[in-house]
Amino acid sequence: MQYQDILNTIQLELISKKHTGKVATYIPELAKIDPKKLGIHLYCINSGHYYFGDSNERFSIQSISKVFALTLAMSLYSDELFKRVDVEPSGDPFNSLIQLEYENGIPRNPFINAGALVISDMLISKLANPKKQFLEFIHKLTGEQSIGINPAVFNSEKAYSHRNAALLNLMKSFGNIKNDIQTVLDFYIYQCAIEMSCEELAKAFMIYANGGKKLSTNDQILNPQKIKRINAIMQTCGFYDEAGEFSFRVGLPGKSGVGGGITAIHPGQYAVTVWSPILNPKGNSELGMFALERLTTLTGYSIF
Amino acid sequence: MQYQDILNTIQLELISKKHTGKVATYIPELAKIDPKKLGIHLYCINSGHYYFGDSNERFSIQSISKVFALTLAMSLYSDELFKRVDVEPSGDPFNSLIQLEYENGIPRNPFINAGALVISDMLISKLANPKKQFLEFIHKLTGEQSIGINPAVFNSEKAYSHRNAALLNLMKSFGNIKNDIQTVLDFYIYQCAIEMSCEELAKAFMIYANGGKKLSTNDQILNPQKIKRINAIMQTCGFYDEAGEFSFRVGLPGKSGVGGGITAIHPGQYAVTVWSPILNPKGNSELGMFALERLTTLTGYSIF
Amino acid sequence: MQYQDILNTIQLELISKKHTGKVATYIPELAKIDPKKLGIHLYCINSGHYYFGDSNERFSIQSISKVFALTLAMSLYSDELFKRVDVEPSGDPFNSLIQLEYENGIPRNPFINAGALVISDMLISKLANPKKQFLEFIHKLTGEQSIGINPAVFNSEKAYSHRNAALLNLMKSFGNIKNDIQTVLDFYIYQCAIEMSCEELAKAFMIYANGGKKLSTNDQILNPQKIKRINAIMQTCGFYDEAGEFSFRVGLPGKSGVGGGITAIHPGQYAVTVWSPILNPKGNSELGMFALERLTTLTGYSIF
Amino acid sequence: MQYQDILNTIQLELISKKHTGKVATYIPELAKIDPKKLGIHLYCINSGHYYFGDSNERFSIQSISKVFALTLAMSLYSDELFKRVDVEPSGDPFNSLIQLEYENGIPRNPFINAGALVISDMLISKLANPKKQFLEFIHKLTGEQSIGINPAVFNSEKAYSHRNAALLNLMKSFGNIKNDIQTVLDFYIYQCAIEMSCEELAKAFMIYANGGKKLSTNDQILNPQKIKRINAIMQTCGFYDEAGEFSFRVGLPGKSGVGGGITAIHPGQYAVTVWSPILNPKGNSELGMFALERLTTLTGYSIF
Known part of the structure; x- marks a missing residue:
C-alpha cells in the first residue's frame, strides 16, 4: 500500500x-x-x-517540548548532563516524588516532569534569554517563525503548578537545581505552552x-x-x-x-x-x- | 570495516x-x-x-531463558497472556515485591522474576512435561540436542530461592498463580540452570x-x-x-x-x-x- | 458511677x-x-x-494471641529478641512486605504479622513442643484447662496463608527465619485459631x-x-x-x-x-x- | 529515693x-x-x-514547638482539625513525602513536618497576627515574657527550607494548604526558632x-x-x-x-x-x- x-x-x-x-x-x-x-x-x-x-x-504541545529541551541541552552540555538526570524508565505513576527521594534528587529520565525541570534549570544556566532562544530553536527546526506560546495556557498552568514546585523544591534540597525555583518553573511552563x-x-x-x-x-x-x-x-x-x-x-x-x-x-x-x-x-x-x-x-x- | x-x-x-x-x-x-x-x-x-x-x-544462561519461556508461552496463549503479566519497564531495583503489592499481583513485565514465574505457571498449565518440552524447544531453535541443565547450579539455586518463593506466594494470594508453588519454582529454576x-x-x-x-x-x-x-x-x-x-x-x-x-x-x-x-x-x-x-x-x- | x-x-x-x-x-x-x-x-x-x-x-482470638506469644518469647529470650524484631509502629497498611524490603527483613514490631512470624520462629527454636506448651501457657494464665483451638478455623486459615508464606520466605531470604517455613506457618496459624x-x-x-x-x-x-x-x-x-x-x-x-x-x-x-x-x-x-x-x-x- | x-x-x-x-x-x-x-x-x-x-x-526548641502549635490550634478548632491531619504514627524515615502521596495530602500526624505545616496553615487562617499571638501563648504558659526567637536560627532555617517547601507545595496540590506557601513556611520556621x-x-x-x-x-x-x-x-x-x-x-x-x-x-x-x-x-x-x-x-x- x-x-x-x-x-x-x-x-x-x-x-x-x-x-x-x-x-x-x-x-x-x-x-x-x-x-x-x-x-x-x-x-x-x-x-x-x-x-x-x-x-x-x-x-x-505540552510534554512533547521535553524532546526539544533535551536536544538543546545536549547541544550545550556533554556527558555531565547525564550525571544530573538518568536515562531509565520510571515505572511509576506517582509523578516521581518517591523515586526522587530514594535516588537523592536525580530524576529517572529527562521526559518525566522532574527530569525536564532539571533540563530547564541547565538551559537557564547556559542561555542568556532562555524563552527567546528556546523558541528560536524551534523556529530553526521547523522554518516557521510564527510559532509561539498560548498565553492563556501559560497562565492557567502557572496557577496549577504546585506539584512541579514540590519537585523543584525537593531536588533543590538535594542540590540538583541551581537556579531560582520560580525562574525554572516559569521557563518550564513556557515550553509546555508552545x-x-x-x-x-x-x-x-x-x-x-x-x-x-x-x-x-x-x-x-x-x-x-x-x-x-x-x-x-x-x-x-x-x-x-x-x-x-x-x-x-x-x-x-x-x-x-x-x-x-x-x-x-x-x-x-x-x-x-x-x-x-x-x-x-x-x-x-x-x-x-x-x-x-x-x-x-x-x-x-x-x-x- | x-x-x-x-x-x-x-x-x-x-x-x-x-x-x-x-x-x-x-x-x-x-x-x-x-x-x-x-x-x-x-x-x-x-x-x-x-x-x-x-x-x-x-x-x-540464567535470565536469558526468560525470553525462550515467553516465546514458548506466546505460541500457546493469545492476548490473555498479557492480562496476567504487563509489558511495562519496572524501574525498581527491589525485585518487584513492592510493585506487585500496588498492582495487585500483576507483574510489570515477563523479564523480571515475578513475571517469569507467572509465565512458568502458564507453561505448566499447558505442557504435559514442562521441563522436557522446554528443553526440546531450545533444541529445536539451536539444532543442538546436547543442551541441558547444570545439576549443581539447579540444586544450588533451589537452596537460595526464598525470595522467588515470596513472590510466588504473594502472587498466589492475589490469584495470579494457578499451580502448586513448589512445582512452579522448580520449573523456573530449571530454566535458569540451562x-x-x-x-x-x-x-x-x-x-x-x-x-x-x-x-x-x-x-x-x-x-x-x-x-x-x-x-x-x-x-x-x-x-x-x-x-x-x-x-x-x-x-x-x-x-x-x-x-x-x-x-x-x-x-x-x-x-x-x-x-x-x-x-x-x-x-x-x-x-x-x-x-x-x-x-x-x-x-x-x-x-x- | x-x-x-x-x-x-x-x-x-x-x-x-x-x-x-x-x-x-x-x-x-x-x-x-x-x-x-x-x-x-x-x-x-x-x-x-x-x-x-x-x-x-x-x-x-486471632491476633490477640500475638501478645501471649511475645510474652512467652520474652520469658525465654533477653534483649537479643529485639535485634530480630523492632518496636516501632508500622504506619503501613500494606501488610509490611514493603518495609521488610527496606529494613532488611527486620519486622517493625511483634504485633504485625511479619513480627509475630519471627516470634513464632524464635519460640520453635526454644520449645520442645511449641503448640502444646503455648496452650499450657494460656492455661496457666487463665486457670482454664479447656481452652484450645478451633480446628475448622485452623484448616481454613492454612488454605489462605500465602501472604504469610510470602513474608516468611522474604524474611528467610534475609536470614531472619531459622526454622522450616511450613513449621513456622503452622505454629503461627495454630496460635490464631485459639x-x-x-x-x-x-x-x-x-x-x-x-x-x-x-x-x-x-x-x-x-x-x-x-x-x-x-x-x-x-x-x-x-x-x-x-x-x-x-x-x-x-x-x-x-x-x-x-x-x-x-x-x-x-x-x-x-x-x-x-x-x-x-x-x-x-x-x-x-x-x-x-x-x-x-x-x-x-x-x-x-x-x- | x-x-x-x-x-x-x-x-x-x-x-x-x-x-x-x-x-x-x-x-x-x-x-x-x-x-x-x-x-x-x-x-x-x-x-x-x-x-x-x-x-x-x-x-x-525546634520541633517541641509543634506541641504548642497543636494545643493552640485545638483551642481554636473542633474535630474538623483532624480531617486535615491524622493521628497515626508515621513509621517512615523519609520526611513523609511518600505517605502524603498515597494519602492524598493528609499528613499522618501533627508532629511530623507535613502535619505541623498544616497546623501552621490553620493557625494563620484564625489568627490576626500569628507570630505575635503564638509567642504570647507561650508567654502565658510559662509566665516568662522574655521568651522569643533566635533571629540567626530563623534566617538560617529559611535558607534550608526547600524540603518543607516541597511538602507545602505537594499538600497545596491536594488542596490541604489554604494560605500562601511563603507565609506558612515563614510562620512554621518562626515557631522552630523559639x-x-x-x-x-x-x-x-x-x-x-x-x-x-x-x-x-x-x-x-x-x-x-x-x-x-x-x-x-x-x-x-x-x-x-x-x-x-x-x-x-x-x-x-x-x-x-x-x-x-x-x-x-x-x-x-x-x-x-x-x-x-x-x-x-x-x-x-x-x-x-x-x-x-x-x-x-x-x-x-x-x-x-
Missing part, C-alpha cells in the same frame, strides 16, 4: 472507532478543546508529505529520523550519536507509564503530550505526528496510539 | 579494558566461574558467523532478528507480529534496572543473565551473544555491555 | 448504636459468625468482675495490669520491667494502622483481633475485653472501640 | 556515659552549639522543682500533666479531654521514627527537637525537660533519652 492509501485507511478506521477516554481537564484551557479534533502528518525522507484532517491546526501543528511537529522531529540533519537544508543540528541516544530515551521513556505498551504496540520511538499530540519517528524513514485530544487513563492520546499502531501494522515496518 | 575486523578490534579493546565489577556470588556454583572467560559470537543473516574467545563454551554457548544462544536468538523464522531451515517458529512484540519487550525490559542505559548506549533489543551472558539482536541483520562473567552493580555483564556498545558504534548501526 | 453502672450504660448505648462495618470474610469460618454477638468482661484489681452480654462465649471468652482474655491480660503477677495466685509470670515494655508496644502497635486512633480515643494499651475481640488494660487498675465481630475498615471491632472509648470517658481515667 | 537524689544519680551516670551521636548540622547555627551542654528540670505537681546543669539556659530553657519548657508542659490547667494560676488552658488526646499523640508520634523505642524504654508521652531538647510528662505527676544537643541517628537527644529512661526506672513509675 502507498502511504497516502494507508493514511486514508487509518482515517476511515478512526471515524468509526469507539473511544472511552477524555480530554485533559487539569487546567481549564485544555478542557475547552474540541475532542473531535483529529489530524495526522507523515513526513517521509524519500517521498515527502502525507496528511489528513486537522493536521495544520496548532495545539498545545503551540504547533502536526505538520510543524513532523518537520521538527525529522532531525531524529534523519541522523540529526534538517532534511530541507541539510543543516546538522546535533551529531548522529546524540540523536540516537535521544531516540533511545524516547523509546524507553516517551510515554509516561505506558512506554512499554507503546513500544509493544507501535514499536517506534516517540513522545506524547497531554494536549493530545503524539510524535514518533522511524529512523531513516519518517517522522509522524498525530493529534487527537482524547486521552486514555495513562494520559496518552487514545486515538493517536491507535493510529500509529495501524501505521506500523499497515506499512509492515517498525524498528523491531 | 568488515564484521571480523570489528570483532578483532573489540577483542583488543577488551583485553586492555579495566573493569570494576564482580562475578555473581549469590550461589556458590556461579561464584566459582573463572572471571577471565570472554567470548562473542555474531550470527549475521547475510554473511554468517563471526566470533572470538570462549564463544563455544557453555555457561549458565547451559548454552555464545554460538548456541546466537543461533537461538536468530528467530528474533529474522521475523520469527529459523534461518537454517526457514521454519516459522512464531509469527512476525509476536516476534516484534518480544523484541519491544526486550528493548524496554531486558536489563533489569538498566534497560534505559543499554538502550542509550547500545541501542538494540537484548537480554542479559547473571551468568554473564548478554544476547542482543538487530532486526533484519544479526543476533549476537557475548559472555563475560564480571557483572556491574546492576547485575549485567560489564564487559559484555562495553563490547556491544562498541559493536553498534563501529558498525555505525543500531535500531535508532 | 460504679463500674457495673458504667457497663450498663455502655450496653444501652451499644444497643442503639448504628454501625457500618462487616464481619471478617477472608476465611469462610470467620464469615459465619453471628454479627450480633456482643460481650464485655471487666476485671478490676481492687473490685473483681463486671460483665454483660456474650462475655462467656469463646471466639477466635478460642477464648471475654472473661478468659480479661483474666489472662490481668498480668499486664498487675505488674506481671497473676492476680489470683500472685505468681510472677514475667518481671515488671518486661511487662511495661509489652504494654508500651501494645500502646504504639496494638491496632494495625489504627494504633494512634485507639490511643487518641481510648487511651489504653491494648490488642485487637479480626475475630472481633479487643482486650485492653489500665496498669494498676484493670483488664477489660470486649467482643463484637463487626470490623471497621481498618480491621478493628467497630463497637469494641466505641465501648472502650465510653469506658475511659465514663470512668474519667485513661493512662493519659 | 527522693527526686533530687534521683536527679543527682542520673547526673553522675551522665558524666561517665559514652555517647556516639552528633550535634545537628543541617544549619550552621545549630552546628555551633557546645555539645557538652546538659541540663534537666523536673517540675512535680506535688513537690515543686528539681534540676541540675544547664537547666536555665535557653536553647532552640528559644526556651529546660525550666521554661517544664513549666509550659505542666498543662499536659495537670489536665490542662496551669499549675501556678489554676487557669484552664485547654479542656482535659483535649489534653488527653494531645498526650496520646505525643505517646505514639512524638519521636520521629523512634516513638516506639521511647515508649518502650521511657514509657511517657513526650516530644523531642533537633536542638537536643526532650520534654515528657507523667499525667498527674510531673513535667520534665532534658537538654543535651548530641543526637542519635534518628534525630533525638542521645543522653536525653538515657536520662529519661533512668528517671522512670529509678522512680519505678511510668504510665505503663
